[in-house]
Amino acid sequence: MSTDTNAIGLHTSTATQLAEHLNILLANYQTFYMNARGYHWNVKGNQFFELHVKFEETYTDLLTKVDEIAERILTLGHEPMHAYSDYARVATIKEDTHVSDGTTCVKGLLAGYKSLIELQREILSVASDADDEGTASLVGDYIREQEKTVWMLSAYLG
Template sequence: MQQLNVIGLDQAGAETLAGKLNQLLANYQIFYMNVRGFHWNIRGERFFELHVKFEETYSDLLLKIDEIAERVLTLGQQPHHTYSKYLDNSAIKEAANVHEGRACVEHILHGYQTVIRLQREILSAANEIDDEGTASLMGDYITAQEKTAWMLTSYLK
């Protein structure tokens, strides 16, 4: 017999989905710290425009970190909250000593590509268990981030 959690989703499916969301959370945390570092350490002729853009980017990432952690809680699970866990579970790696504008933007583009791929997986898994809340969140993220990826790609040309 199927056991449902507090929001009416299959318990086992919600646990699996929360695991994927924790993986996404780990990627966002490392992504956030990378962009924060780019903001602090950017140098060169595009300093002013990139310094502001990086702040805008890390502020958005921080908002998503909180939303993802709260979604894990909504599914009845616990969000990971240690950097050791984030480092172990993130496909995005730390970017140390990156301060040249183009390299920073390339790292950010790679970060978006990574989270978009994972969000598509989560979207599919959410749809399988009729989890509209998670599916909607992922759909919103993907829509905005695909446009951002296109813009970053245009910037790099």
């Protein structure tokens, strides 16, 4: 193995660039996860029962992805961010506080997913250029799932 490659055979500079992008993605997932938890806890109104369950499904899925992204960063030979102060500093998704109206919560989910898809498309491009099939496959799967979710949330909102 060349000295300018990491343990999985990627150039170290490229792995560093990918890890930086993935850490930004991780920060956004963590913030979005907390938003979804807040929607789950605080939603009120005639949509409560269906949305309460939907928000729980959402935050459970997001938490799984948080772990997968952190583990991918480690696989690339880097350290995942793990401080909320770092997340707040780099995330483009912002905290959504004091939200209890169901429609507003769903709009928050929709905006969050759109932000994640945009970030993941950027990572997909970098990973593809680097021949990093592992990262490309991971974010490609997320994009496919989340595009369908965006369609469904948009349909729900009418």
